[in-house]
Amino acid sequence: MEELVSKYIELRDVKSQLKAKFDTKVSKIDSVLDRIEAAILSEFTDSGVESCRTKAGTAYKQTRTSAGVADWDSVLTFIRENDMWHMLERRVNKTAVEQFKEANEELPPGINWREEVVINVRRSA
Numbered sequence: 001m002e003e004l005v006s007k008y009i010e011l012r013d014v015k016s017q018l019k020a021k022f023d024t025k026v027s028k029i030d031s032v033l034d035r036i037e038a039a040i041l042s043e044f045t046d047s048g049v050e051s052c053r054t055k056a057g058t059a060y061k062q063t064r065t066s067a068g069v070a071d072w073d074s075v076l077t078f079i080r081e082n083d084m085w086h087m088l089e090r091r092v093n094k095t096a097v098e099q100f101k102e103a104n105e106e107l108p109p110g111i112n113w114r115e116e117v118v119i120n121v122r123r124s125a
Contacts, residue, residue, distance in 0.1 A: 008121045 040059050044050065052059035069075050079087055092111065101107050 005121055009123055012121065 008014070040052075041061070044059075044061055051058060075087075079085060092108075097108065097111055097113070101113065107113055
């Protein structure tokens with residue numbers, strides 16, 4: 001068992017070091033990519049174009065959107081009053097379900113619960 005735990009920690013450390021090096025390199029590349037994207041956007045804005053085809057490839061503008069909730073009470077009131085339930089995603093909060101399960105020794109109706117035992121290894125002090 002000692003040999004297995006020792007080997008596990010050794011490999012986990014190597015993995016961590018490799019990931020840190022990788023993340024550092026990727027971060028530097030991401031920084032350069034961000035600057036290039038800003039330069040392309042600036043050129044597009046100055047030229048009044050939406051896209052540009054080159055021998056190397058095509059650059060184009062795209063609008064990304066996201067929606068977040070600023071006031072749940074207002075959102076839920078709006079959804080109820082307008083019967084717009086499709087605006088909500090169909091999932092439950094795992095922590096709330098777990099708390100209900102612990103307090104009531106059963107799951108709420110319609111909930112599937114899965115637990116699995118995994119192994120964690122901690123370095124000795």
